[in-house]
Amino acid sequence: MTKIAVVTGAAGGLGRAISAKLLADGMHVIGLDIDATGLTSMAQPGFSGPGFSYHVTDLTDAGAITAVFAQIAQDHGGVDALVNNAGTCFMSDFPEIPAQELDRQMSINFSGAFHCCQAAIKLMEGRVGVRKIVNISSNGAYNFDVFDPPHYRASKAALDTLTKDLARRYAREKIAVNSLAPAMTETPLFNVLTADVLARAIAAMPHGHAMQPSEVAAWVGFLISPAGDICSGNVIILNQGRDVR
Numbered sequence: 001m002t003k004i005a006v007v008t009g010a011a012g013g014l015g016r017a018i019s020a021k022l023l024a025d026g027m028h029v030i031g032l033d034i035d036a037t038g039l040t041s042m043a044q045p046g047f048s049g050p051g052f053s054y055h056v057t058d059l060t061d062a063g064a065i066t067a068v069f070a071q072i073a074q075d076h077g078g079v080d081a082l083v084n085n086a087g088t089c090f091m092s093d094f095p096e097i098p099a100q101e102l103d104r105q106m107s108i109n110f111s112g113a114f115h116c117c118q119a120a121i122k123l124m125e126g127r128v129g130v131r132k133i134v135n136i137s138s139n140g141a142y143n144f145d146v147f148d149p150p151h152y153r154a155s156k157a158a159l160d161t162l163t164k165d166l167a168r169r170y171a172r173e174k175i176a177v178n179s180l181a182p183a184m185t186e187t188p189l190f191n192v193l194t195a196d197v198l199a200r201a202i203a204a205m206p207h208g209h210a211m212q213p214s215e216v217a218a219w220v221g222f223l224i225s226p227a228g229d230i231c232s233g234n235v236i237i238l239n240q241g242r243d244v245r
Contacts, residue, residue: 001128002051004076005224006030006069008059008116009086011038013187014136016047017213018083021221023051027081030072032057032116059086059112060104069119079123081132081224084113084159089152091192102151109155114162121166124175130229131175133166134220135159139183139239146183146204147197156181160235167233176232178223183239184210206240 005022009015010031019029019042031054033039039054041047053075055068072079087109090101113135124131140148141156160179167177184201190210193201202210216238222228237243 003027003080004030004072004078005081005083006032006072006079006116006120007083007085008032008112010054011035011042012085013189014185014213014216015085016042017217018085018220019052020047021214021217022081022083022224025221025225027051027224028053028076030054030076032059032068033086034058059116060107062111062115065112065115065119069116069123073123078125078127079120079131080127080129081134082116082120083134083136083220083224084116085136086112087136087138087155089148089189089192091149092151094150097149097151105151106155106158109152110158110162113159117162117166121170121175125173129174129226132224132228133163133175133177134223135163135177135179136216136220137163137179137181137235139181139237139243141181142237143183143239143243145243146201147193163235164233171232176223176229178228178231178233179235180216180219180223181235181237181239182211182216183237183242185216186210186212204242206242211238211240 005027007019011033022029029052036056057068058064090105138156163177163179
């Protein structure tokens, strides 16, 4: 039976790489994103073929998340894996962060993932094997030498706390939950940085270059594969060894 994986933020740079990896691993991938044009382009034979389907979804809308997972249940019968990849970084700095920006940052990076976990875990019941949730966090939740603003850090730290809670809560139900916390990865989020900030951040990477989405996607694939069955409740930091103390 083909396993079903849901990837949020699927139309972004990292989401595309994750989707491509899971498709290559033989899963049916359901992409969720607000970017209809991006999702449509992924559904072309050159990218995915019949193993990819999608739903245009506002992941800041809890009702929309409930509705889309109800449709997934109807179409596919359940879910074997969820990758909470959708996220962004707003660059207003403390103490001048508008209340609306704080709320939106938390909504995109944390609340959407929270509601997706709620919906997906219900659809994992009765599925064969160890079911998987992989949350895409950030090295910025732990490295305070880098440029990340505090509301972004807080949103990712909250996501990692959710990871640990769900891992403990659902261990006996064989649902494994982990976070990946990448450092500088070459995605469209680079566009929110000024050229000098970006150059300094990349220069701080031990290998002298940013990581690639395919490298992070390989870790997602590993955690979702049978090799990841015994790993749960971990925040795995990917940063080329930059912050070893």
